[in-house]
Amino acid sequence: MKNSEYDLIVIGSGAAGMISAIIAAREGKKVLLCEQKDKLGPKLKATGGGKCNLTNTLSNEDFMNSFGKNGKFMSEAILAFNHNDLISFLKEIRVDTHIPDGFRVFPVTHNSLTIIEALQKELQRVNVEIKKATKVNDLICENETIKGVIAKDKNFYAPNIIVATGGLGFSSLGANGDGFEFAKSLGHKITELYPAMLPLITKEKWVANCKADTIAKAEIRINLKKAKKLKACGDLIFTPKGIRGPVVLDFSREITPLLEKYEEVPLFVNMIKGKNEEELFQHFKKFSTLNIEETLSKLLPVSVIKEICTLVGADFKKKFKDLEGSTREKLVKTIVWTPLTVIDHVGFEKAMITRGGVSLKEINPKTMQSKIIEGLYFCGEVMDLDGPCGGYNLQWSFASGNLAGKLLK
Known part of the structure; x- marks a missing residue:
């Protein structure tokens, strides 16, 4: 097996994927970010009709309760990175936010491109290597340990992989369920998948x-x-x-x-x-x-x-x-x-999110690492957690991405 080229490979450039890559790179890790589309953040661009409702001002407890019985799983991630932390992080990368209705948090521009461009600049600043139009077809795993990924034209090697591929919602923006297939092929249980947040x-x-x-x-x-x-x-x-x-x-x-x-x-x-x-x-x-x-x-x-x-x-x-x-x-x-x-x-084509995903029982909530495969992490919508409208799902993506990017074992 070839020696690792990177410390971490992140698959997917949504909110979860981009912040996980940034956090890891800030801590000195050599990071590769793979995005199958030719631009970063395709689904993030469409969030909230393009206005990008980032999060909301609920207390940590009320926020988690809004996700139902699975909400407790996010305790470590939200304690480490709640809405105040997200606002501070965005300010660090020069995105000003406001709360026009006292509850929902938006960039002051009310434009999701503001968020995507700022995240992309920060990825570049911390030297994350970005490969667009690069579809990952499979993961390389030996003896229940991650080794790398198989992409269309070549393989890339790293001892840590973060799967931030999202769900099946908005399939026109690149969502195709790859993350579920990666997890399933390595022994993870995928709960029943249903379209959610749709007419x-x-x-x-x-x-x-x-x-x-x-x-x-x-x-x-x-x-x-x-x-x-x-x-x-x-x-x-x-x-x-x-x-x-x-x-x-x-x-x-x-x-x-x-x-x-x-x-x-x-x-x-x-x-x-x-x-x-x-x-x-x-x-x-x-x-x-x-x-x-x-x-x-x-x-x-x-x-x-x-x-x-x-x-x-x-x-x-x-x-x-x-x-x-x-x-x-x-x-x-x-x-x-x-x-x-x-x-x-109207189906997954117009569903904003997916209900269901990688079973939370097989993911360590303190690290986002798989309990089955060493070096394999999950964050964002690919997991069996989904919340209501109002910035819940985007906050969860950022929070879980932040925790996964720390690469805690």
């Missing part, structure tokens, strides 16, 4: 008539016995074929696995800021001199009012009190919890 397609066609409207603070629940406790709240947007918006992007990670199991996932959506049936009856009573359209327009867009009235057979030009009792009852119930049925999603 959903509904059976109901009426949503197309409401596509120009956004519903603030909508609450979504799943109407399945084993998932009744699951819910999410946030802005909802109707599309020509279904629903999207922050609440859907967040909740889709719960729905896509159920969709594979049941083919249809029934939902209940409250679009009136959590009001219950009694409160809605009181609302109609308060505006009893107005017709249904006029009364409900204080709570819902007119397009949505018309569609719900059509569903229950109510004339929206009539006053609420003039409807038959059964129709009034049905209208109130349907407004409070509007039924929708998810029948499909």
Whole structure:
């Protein structure tokens, strides 16, 4: 076996890959960064619609809890590199950030290219060797110890490899699941993979008539016995074929696995800021001199009012009190919890992240090193950790990349 050319080879130039290479190089390691596309950070460029929501201001504990049962795994990484540390790191590389809403952190430019260019300059400053348009096809491993990588045109050798290849989301930007295949080939378990943070397609066609409207603070629940406790709240947007918006992007990670199991996932959506049936009856009573359209327009867009009235057979030009009792009852119930049925999603091509990945049970949370293969590290989305919208996943990428780059054994 050829002697090592590098101390570390990083595969992938997302947030996790670039920061891991920088941290290792700052500590005197000779580092090679391989990116299969011809530019660095292709997925990072698209983050937050290009505005790059970097992180948020939650406490460490609340941040980890937002990732569910797997959140505790990130304790060491977040303690070492939380949102304050990320802001400081970015300031070091001359990126100013701000928190316009008191929660989400952005570069002041609101442009992801600002982050990519700054990271690239720092990679160059600390002498990381960068090879773009260099696809790694396999890892070289002997006696459960990493030796190097097999690329398209030649092999590169190092005793440490960081797999920062991301998941399957945004496949048009280069995501192809290579990292999962590398890990699997070396004995790692890959949990079930599902697209997450993506729009959903509904059976109901009426949503197309409401596509120009956004519903603030909508609450979504799943109407399945084993998932009744699951819910999410946030802005909802109707599309020509279904629903999207922050609440859907967040909740889709719960729905896509159920969709594979049941083919249809029934939902209940409250679009009136959590009001219950009694409160809605009181609302109609308060505006009893107005017709249904006029009364409900204080709570819902007119397009949505018309569609719900059509569903229950109510004339929206009539006053609420003039409807038959059964129709009034049905209208109130349907407004409070509007039924929708998810029948499909837009797939990994438009999914922002992947639910599932390399099993956390086989990764040391104190180092990000494999428990199976010496010298093999993972960071970012390739692992079985994904969070909601709002800078969670990017913060995790930076934090896990920072820890992996220290090459702690």
